[in-house]
Amino acid sequence: MSAIAQAHRERRLPKQQLAILAICRFAEPLASTSLFPYLPEMIRSFSIPESEVGKWAGLAAAMFSLCQACMGIPWGRFSDLYGRKTAILLGLTSTMFTSLLWGFSTSLPMAIVARSLAGAGNGNVGIIRTVVAEMVPFKELQPRAFSIMPLVWNVGSIFGPTIGGALANPLGVKPGEVIEDPSLFQRFPYALPNLVSACFFAIGITNGLLFLEETLETKKGKRDYGRIVGEKITALVKSHVLKVEEILHLRLSSSGREGAETEPLLKPQEDEEAAPNNEPAKSASPPPGLREIMTPQSALNLLVYFGLAMHTMAFDQLLPVYMSYPSINLGDPQDITPPSPNSSPLKFAGGFSLDHFRIGLISTCYGICGMLIQFFVFPPVARRLGVLYCLKWCACVFPLAYFAMPFTALLPTQKAQIAVGFAVMMLKCVCGIFAYPCSTILITNSASSLRVLGTLNGIATSVAAIGRAAGPALGGSVFSYGVKRGFVIAPWWAMALVAVLAAIPVFWLREGEGFGGDEGDSDDYEEEGERGTTATDGRVRGVGKSGSADASSDQSPQEHEDEANDEVGGLLTRTNTASSAGIVDAGSDSGLAPGSRRGSQSQMLSRKNSRGMRRTSIPIGMGGQPISRRYSSNLGQSLGSAGSYNER
Structure with a gap:
């Protein structure tokens, strides 16, 4: 095998560890989405008036997200100090018990406390994202890797509403009904879905405890009794x-x-990137400062993520309340404002008048469609257009879906309402499926180094949680205010306004470099081969991005290592993970003369990793179609960024 062939390193997803992580993650969307079908009915069972159901349902969702926001950064710091695996398992255990507390709630205050504890006790959104980034630092593999957890969420969102809609209130207990000597599910009519969710949490905790590997560099050498x-x-x-x-x-x-x-x-x-690290654990470095964490692009990405979380969560929380609200075509209840011939055409208040079982069925169909889109549509489109370009389009379409949704209540039949309403839901679904992984990739690649990634994702979790708290609280309150005055459009148009404002900063985003190098380094390896660079002793010397053509060759190895640790983008820091150990950045430097030595020597490829030919990424659902090199080096770039997305 030639020296050039040996220089190419095969990059593969750590499929086994990603599968284990997905099993751990699965219970969370299952529990989160299972409560949506019966949430309005559960609120009514606490003797809450119909017009106030939206407000209290929004408050329950808001308290979860608000407490999650308060604890997002502490959870991120905790994972940086004590390990990702420990934090994930504690979060799953906490959520399992708080789900049971929610299901056995007998009053509105108890239910709100349960949701608050659930939010405070789980920071896994940001931590799992960090684990994926540490497992897969290579930019060309990120669309595939970062689409796995949203795919898991969509699969969970299929089964969650089904469980909630089918198992909630199995004995048909009516709000305020007094039953002598009630059975377990007559006394706690909404406990059964949460008992089922707890079983899935137990499976996830056991799976993670026994098989999940630690990805934090400073904890890899520790003895893991679970494993x-x-x-x-x-x-x-x-x-x-x-x-x-x-x-x-x-x-x-x-x-x-x-x-x-x-x-x-x-x-x-067998995955090289997920192979256990037998090197001794490195000592923990001082925590990064705020200036190092919050780069301008990181701050802008967090602002976009906040707005995205705010209006999408408001939609998801308000939708079951809206669908369960009495229809203006099915009578004239006291607290429903019917349309008046002499009033404004925008003055109407009504919903679909659906029960929790049909809401669960619609939500299940919604989840199935979302999973198919996530699996078959997102990877090729993101691969072709880039994540930044996709995010811009989604930001423009969100307001249109929110603007149209309330007018579905004016359709003459319930079937027409459901059909058109589902079409609007799917429009929002497509945008959400594209927007979240795209935003996640942009946030990850905006980090200055891997050592700040855990904290940055903790901040992102908190920022998104604040948005998820503000969205349902605002949407529920405006819904209650609007229906009392005959304007059901009020919360939907408020969400449309928020979506418009959230779309503005998207057009200032730029695609970051990532941490695992790029497809461009294959070209650099070829350049090195043309210039006479050969592999010796099974090792290949890498070139740092910041190295110049006239770099001094007499620098000490320690000086070279220090320079390598200061690199941003394709070059890994000292806290590189097992999945990225041994990878070097070989950014192109076309200004060098042939035969010249480029930059400082940064890191050495291991013998094992230098043997294989490098493989391009195949996004999930794309079969055998590889990503072209040019795409990977321009991942996420649009016409407004450095390089056109059409240049492949």
Whole structure:
């Protein structure tokens, strides 16, 4: 194999660890979305007037997000100090118990306290995002990697509403109904969905405890008793499988047939990027300062993320309240304002008048469509257009969906209301599926280094949680205010206004460099090959981006290492992860003369990693179509950024 071929390093997703992380994550969207179908009915069961249901439902959702905002940064710091795995498992355990507390709530204050504790006890949104970034620091693999957790959310959002709609109030207890000697589910009619959710949390906690690897560099060398037990269980299962395989092989061989090959339940880790790090743990460095964390682009991305979380969460929370609200075509309840021939055409108040079962069914269909879009539509479109360009389009479409939604209540039949309303929901669904992973990638790549990424994602979690608190609180309050005065359009148009304001800073965003190098480094390897650079002793020397053509060659190795640790973008810092260890930045420097030595020597590729040919990324759902090199080097760029997205 030539030196150039040896210089190419195969980059693969750590599929096994991402799958384990996805199992841990699955219970959270399941629990979060399961309460939406029955939330309005549960609020009514606390003897709340119909016109006030929207306000209190919004407040319950807002308290969850507000407490999550207050604890987002502490959870991020906690994960930086004690490890990502510990923080994730604690968050899952807390959410499991608070879900049970919510399901067994017998009063509105108890329910609000349960939601508050659920928000304060879980910072996994930002922590899991950090884990994915540490597992997959390579820019060309990020669309695929960062689409996995939203895909998990969409799968959970399929089963969550189904569980909530089908299992809530199984005995049909009416609000205010007095029952002598009630059974468990007559006394706690909304406990069953949360008991089911708790079972999924238990599965996720057990899976994470036994099989999830720590990605924080300073904790990788620590003894993980959970993984030790998991490895023993895996070895035990594997030994039994091998014994069964051997017996089958002997029996089938005696009859002249081939033995069946059976794979173990959990295959040994083969992904190079996810291979355990056997090096001793590095000492913890001082926490980064605010100036290092909050770059201008990071601040702008956080502002965009805040607005996105605010109006999308307001829509998701308000939608079941709106669909359960009495229809203006089905009578004239006392607290419903019917349309008047002499009044403004915008003055009307009504919903779809649906029960929790049909709301759950609609939400399930919504989730299925969302999963298909996430799987088949998002990867190729983001691959072709870039994440920044997609985010700009989504920001422009959100206000249109919010503007149109209230007019579905004016349609003459309930079937027409549901059909048109679902079409508007799908418009918002497509935008949300594109916007969140795109924004996540932009935030991640705006970080100045990997060592600040945990804290930055903690801040992003808090900022988004503030938006998710403000959105439902504002939407629910405006909904109650509007329907009392006959203007159901009020909350929807308020959301449209917020979406317009949130779209403005999107057009000042720029795509960051990422942390794992780029496809451009393949070209640089080729340039090095043309200039006579060869691999020796199984190692290849890398070139730093900031290196100049006349860099002094007599610098000490320590000076070179210090310079490498100061690099931003493609070059990893000292806190690089196992998935990125040994990767060097080889940014192009076309101004160098042939044969000249470019920049300071930064890091060395390991013998193992220098053997394989590099593989391009295939986004989820794209089969065997690889990403072109030019796309990866311009990922997310638009006409307004450095380079056109059409240049591939």
